Amino acid sequence: MKKRLSVILISILMLAILIGCGNKKENEVKAKAEQGKIKVKALKGPPAVSMVKLFADNEAGKTSNKYETSIINSVDEVVATVAKKDYDIITIPSNLASVMYNKTNGDVKIASILALGINYIVGNNDTVKSIQDLKGKTIYTFGKGATPEIVLNYVLKGNGLEPGKDVKIEFKSEATEVAAVLASEKDAIAMLPEPFLSSAQVKNPKLKVLISMGDEWDKVKGTLPKSQISGVVIVRKEFAEKNPEAVKNFLKEYQESIQFLSTNPDEAAKLTGKYGIVPEPVAKRAIPRANITFIAGNEMKEKMTEYLKILYKANPKSVGGKLPKDDFYIIN
DSSP: OHHHHHHHHHHHHHHHHHHHHHHHHHHHHHHHHHHTSEEEEEETTHHHHTTHHHHHHHHTTOSSSOEEEEEEOOHHHHHHHHHHTOOSEEEEEHHHHHHHHHHTTSOEEEEEEEEOOOEEEEESSOOOOSGGGGTTOEEEEEOTTSHHHHHHHHHHHHTTOOBTTTBEEEEESSHHHHHHHHHHOTTOEEEEETTHHHHHHHHOTTOEEEEEHHHHHHHSTTOOTTOOOOEEEEEEHHHHHHOHHHHHHHHHHHHHHHHHHHHSHHHHHHHHHHTTSSOHHHHHHHHHHTTEEEEOHHHHHHHHHHHHHHHHHHOGGGGTSSOOOGGGBOOO
């Protein structure tokens, strides 16, 4: 009986060892496969929207590169990811790309612009038709000390209005608080970016777009057109230097993903909902106003350089204390 029991126990032990070895081998194969993929991460909002077609094509095995994709929910998480170098390619707010370039001693390289101006002056009536009409008014917004305030001040000053004197600016801590003011006060005026604007309109159908801050930015005397940049794609320096062909392939596929937003807006909105970026009804409104675009090469460098100079003049800390050098840009 004891002998039989020993045989059974030995058999069970051998089986466990075989299963363990099999699982180990399977995990090693899986890990090796994952190592061959390019880590692409996108910040939730317009940056992630710009990638929905690339996400879908990657899942279907239609991309020349193989990607390991993920969506990041907050700017703080983007900062931590870049600091830890836990990415190959990532979308990031434009000024933050410069900040992280300085913080990482040049480990960040910009590959393309992904979106231009996304801020709009909105209200429940259409009494405001120009920047001059804002004189004597109060504007509710969020992002004090950050780029939204710089953009608003730049446009107001460019039209001869002094922020705080000719136009009162009241800052809230987040977009939902601004939306709450618009819902409760009939004559309230605010500045909101996409997709927060579209989310507010879904809940408050009377809310109207009064002024595009991107358009007004371009009208300021001496400003380079289309240089208000809200988001960019950055590449980890080591990855860019070791994999120039992979970066080139990504940019091609990424450009196609952005073009898909305008050629197939309904399908793009569905994918945006599918990936949990914003609900489909919100995406249908937001995509046309998010100014998602693909700009690379020398044009990217020219526009980004101009934008960062304006931010630096307003607040050096907004770009990390100093302007990036030429090695910040990937020029193919």
